[in-house]
Amino acid sequence: MLREDVTEAIRAAVFGELAAVGYARMSIEGIARRAGVGKTAVYRRWRSKLHLVLDLVSAIAVQGLPAPDTGTLEGDLRLLYEVTSRALRHPVASQVVPDLQAEAARNPEIAEALQKALREGQAGVANGIVEAARARGEIRADADGELALDLMSGPLYWRAVVIRGPKPPKGYLESLTRATAAALRAL
Amino acid sequence: MLREDVTEAIRAAVFGELAAVGYARMSIEGIARRAGVGKTAVYRRWRSKLHLVLDLVSAIAVQGLPAPDTGTLEGDLRLLYEVTSRALRHPVASQVVPDLQAEAARNPEIAEALQKALREGQAGVANGIVEAARARGEIRADADGELALDLMSGPLYWRAVVIRGPKPPKGYLESLTRATAAALRAL
DNA sequence: CGACGTCGGAACGCAACCGTTTCGTCGTCA
DNA sequence: TGACGACGAAACGGTTGCGTTCCGACGTCG
Numbered sequence: 001m002l003r004e005d006v007t008e009a010i011r012a013a014v015f016g017e018l019a020a021v022g023y024a025r026m027s028i029e030g031i032a033r034r035a036g037v038g039k040t041a042v043y044r045r046w047r048s049k050l051h052l053v054l055d056l057v058s059a060i061a062v063q064g065l066p067a068p069d070t071g072t073l074e075g076d077l078r079l080l081y082e083v084t085s086r087a088l089r090h091p092v093a094s095q096v097v098p099d100l101q102a103e104a105a106r107n108p109e110i111a112e113a114l115q116k117a118l119r120e121g122q123a124g125v126a127n128g129i130v131e132a133a134r135a136r137g138e139i140r141a142d143a144d145g146e147l148a149l150d151l152m153s154g155p156l157y158w159r160a161v162v163i164r165g166p167k168p169p170k171g172y173l174e175s176l177t178r179a180t181a182a183a184l185r186a187l
Numbered sequence: 188m189l190r191e192d193v194t195e196a197i198r199a200a201v202f203g204e205l206a207a208v209g210y211a212r213m214s215i216e217g218i219a220r221r222a223g224v225g226k227t228a229v230y231r232r233w234r235s236k237l238h239l240v241l242d243l244v245s246a247i248a249v250q251g252l253p254a255p256d257t258g259t260l261e262g263d264l265r266l267l268y269e270v271t272s273r274a275l276r277h278p279v280a281s282q283v284v285p286d287l288q289a290e291a292a293r294n295p296e297i298a299e300a301l302q303k304a305l306r307e308g309q310a311g312v313a314n315g316i317v318e319a320a321r322a323r324g325e326i327r328a329d330a331d332g333e334l335a336l337d338l339m340s341g342p343l344y345w346r347a348v349v350i351r352g353p354k355p356p357k358g359y360l361e362s363l364t365r366a367t368a369a370a371l372r373a374l
Numbered sequence: 375c376g377a378c379g380t381c382g383g384a385a386c387g388c389a390a391c392c393g394t395t396t397c398g399t400c401g402t403c404a
Numbered sequence: 405t406g407a408c409g410a411c412g413a414a415a416c417g418g419t420t421g422c423g424t425t426c427c428g429a430c431g432t433c434g
Contacts, residue, residue: 001409038413039412040394040411043394105282157349159337179334188380227383
């Protein structure tokens with residue numbers, strides 16, 4: 001029986017390595033070293049670096065985010081932004097996400113796992129918000145759903161990951177919420 | 188005197204390698220191999236992989252984008268989206284950008300070069316559009332400039348790079364323009 | 375024409391990982 | 405208590421890239 005504490009140590013080490021050096025530079029030896037285990041312990045559980053990372057990404061995807069349901073478009077958006085802003089600004093996320101994101105451009109399996117995680121996470125929640133708003137008549141029934149998702153997710157991701165801005169200042173999320181709601185209503 | 192054709196072959200090879208395997212996995216040997224030159228030719232020009240890439244990024248940054256000035260916010264936005272959509276969807280860009288973007292999270296020098304390129308490119312143009320709209324009274328004088336930039340740049344980047352959507356369908360850019368303009372006016 | 379410098383190519387010793395194997399230790403379960 | 409299996413550690417041969425050095429060929433400039 002594989003020891004669970006060892007498995008957990010390896011998982012944690014993978015996140016650490018992923019954040020520190022990225023997927024490309026990450027080595028099994030490095031993971032084992034950081035986890036304080038032998039290489040054998042790693043290979044006994046996963047066949048390769050790719051399987052390891054795919055496993056982790058899938059595991060995260062399963063968790064899912066809580067779906068906001070405040071009864072208004074603005075309220076839902078605000079809640080969504082609160083959660084994603086916090087999540088994206090977590091140091092591990094802000095290092096690991098763009099790295100896997102870049103890797104996905106070359107590795108179809110990573111791309112698929114990432115897409116799935118996205119679909120069941122951020123995109124899934126955002127879609128729920130759009131559907132609810134549509135049902136309430138807050139946005140047009142024939143509004144482009146994909147474009148709506150881009151409008152909702154893009155700006156925050158851009159700021160957090162691309163611009164790598166420090167903190168979202170006081171009224172930022174409020175203004176973003178207001179602006180995005182206006183954009184969605186204009187569809 | 189260093190031969191310019193050799194220099195150019197190396198530059199092209201770097202882009203190729205960057206797109207094919209990414210910055211982390213890219214090696215001087217691989218670059219020389221792809222360029223059909225000796226390693227010596229590379230080392231004679233640049234001290235390291237980092238210097239090479241920084242040089243290329245800076246060179247691109249200098250080019251700059253044409254600043255739209257159509258007289259209306261919607262017109263400027265539409266033009267901006269047309270250009271960036273095409274640029275982002277170029278295979279080289281869509282592979283190289285997220286890769287350097289991820290690398291920047293670990294390497295301050297790359298981060299700085301990238302920020303500079305961004306500031307003088309996309310962000311600079313976007314800022315010009317905002318200023319013009321402000322002067323015309325199309326958006327509030329006290330609107331948050333940074334947020335405006337996020338609203339303008341985020342959605343397209345999200346779709347092109349994160350979602351990696353195929354092509355922007357017929358009316359996408361039009362709708363995006365309309366929605367973004369509404370968002371900016373709601374600031 | 376001769377000197378110089380770049381060229382591609384090959385080799386240097388060194389380091390890091392690869393994935394596998396072997397070892398002796400330790401905990402657990404029957 | 406004895407068998408089993410996972411454990412960490414170390415070593416295996418092989419691959420890749422590092423940055424440097426030497427080579428002979430070629431071109432250009434003075």
